[in-house]
Amino acid sequence: MSTFFHLKSYLNHWLDVVDEHSIHSPFFFDFYNKVVKGKTDPALFEEIEKTRERLLKNQSVISIKDLGAKSPHFKSDKRPINQVAATSLNDIDQCAFFYRMARYMESKRIVELGTSMGITSLYLSKIEGAKLFTFEGNSDLINIALTNFESLDQKNIELIEGNIDHTLPEFLQNPAKIDFALIDANHRYEPTLKYFNWLSMRMADQSVIVIDDIYYSEEMGRAWSELKKHELVYGSIDLFRCGILFFDLALNKQHFIWSN
Numbered sequence: 321m322s323t324f325f326h327l328k329s330y331l332n333h334w335l336d337v338v339d340e341h342s343i344h345s346p347f348f349f350d351f352y353n354k355v356v357k358g359k360t361d362p363a364l365f366e367e368i369e370k371t372r373e374r375l376l377k378n379q380s381v382i383s384i385k386d387l388g389a390k391s392p393h394f395k396s397d398k399r400p401i402n403q404v405a406a407t408s409l410n411d412i413d414q415c416a417f418f419y420r421m422a423r424y425m426e427s428k429r430i431v432e433l434g435t436s437m438g439i440t441s442l443y444l445s446k447i448e449g450a451k452l453f454t455f456e457g458n459s460d461l462i463n464i465a466l467t468n469f470e471s472l473d474q475k476n477i478e479l480i481e482g483n484i485d486h487t488l489p490e491f492l493q494n495p496a497k498i499d500f501a502l503i504d505a506n507h508r509y510e511p512t513l514k515y516f517n518w519l520s521m522r523m524a525d526q527s528v529i530v531i532d533d534i535y536y537s538e539e540m541g542r543a544w545s546e547l548k549k550h551e552l553v554y555g556s557i558d559l560f561r562c563g564i565l566f567f568d569l570a571l572n573k574q575h576f577i578w579s580n
């Protein structure tokens with residue numbers, strides 16, 4: 321991660337942030353209040369957070385290869401579970417935010433690129449009537465995620481194993497439309513654009529793609545600034561930690577910079 325780029329982007333973001341008084345679109349006004357500033361009952365996620373706590377205490381060492389951008393936190397492939405959990409998982413607020421967003425969009429078919437140990441997956445799988453397809457390429461992480469899904473008896477998750485470069489095109493052979501997709505793997509320019517373009521062919525009319533860590537590095541910043549101008553994107557929200565891209569034609573190319 322480029323610390324200088326991250327810091328500079330953070331300052332710029334705060335200078336550009338607007339609040340709900342500048343939102344004239346009824347859709348975005350509602351989305352801001354219910355999703356971005358909304359609250360979710362933490363009791364719903366109690367068991368998932370207990371699972372996270374167990375991971376944060378587990379000092380066993382697993383083997384992880386960086387299939388995407390190199391981790392700034394580890395020099396070796398041998399990594400303690402607690403340190404991986406502390407550095408690569410979305411935190412409780414971000415997970416609850418993704419849950420609220422996917423629920424608000426009435427998502428039935430959800431895709432997550434980058435399962436890791438399955439914490440965000442478990443949040444997304446709480447959406448009633450939804451099926452989650454989550455993609456991961458590291459076998460030690462796959463085993464941990466599958467154990468977590470099983471111990472929480474979450475049956476609406478399918479974990480697709482292997483390198484996303486190969487597994488995603490195969491998955492997308494199925495013409496079924498996707499309502500919500502989270503790109504949280506391979507934080508580099510070229511793969512981010514490639515995954516977006518592949519997914520965009522299967523997105524439903526009122527769907528969203530969320531890109532995590534849009535200011536992780538200069539190349540992610542470049543990917544974000546290109547994607548929000550993409551011809552299929554009809555609205556975008558920059559929340560600094562992630563960017564949201566809307567496919568609904570009715571949104572009329574509106575772009576916002578908010579804080580959450």
Ligand SMILES: C[S@@+](CC[C@H](N)C(=O)[O-])C[C@H]1O[C@@H](n2cnc3c(N)ncnc32)[C@H](O)[C@@H]1O
Pocket residue numbers: 385386387388389408409410433434435436437438439440441455456457458461482483484485504505506507
């Ligand atoms: C930031 S973590 C995901 C965190 C997870 N969404 C959460 O918050 O619970 C990114 C994951 O993507 C996986 N990944 C990165 N590039 C990949 C690729 N090309 N194919 C498969 N998995 C990949 C990594 O192994 C890592 O576990």
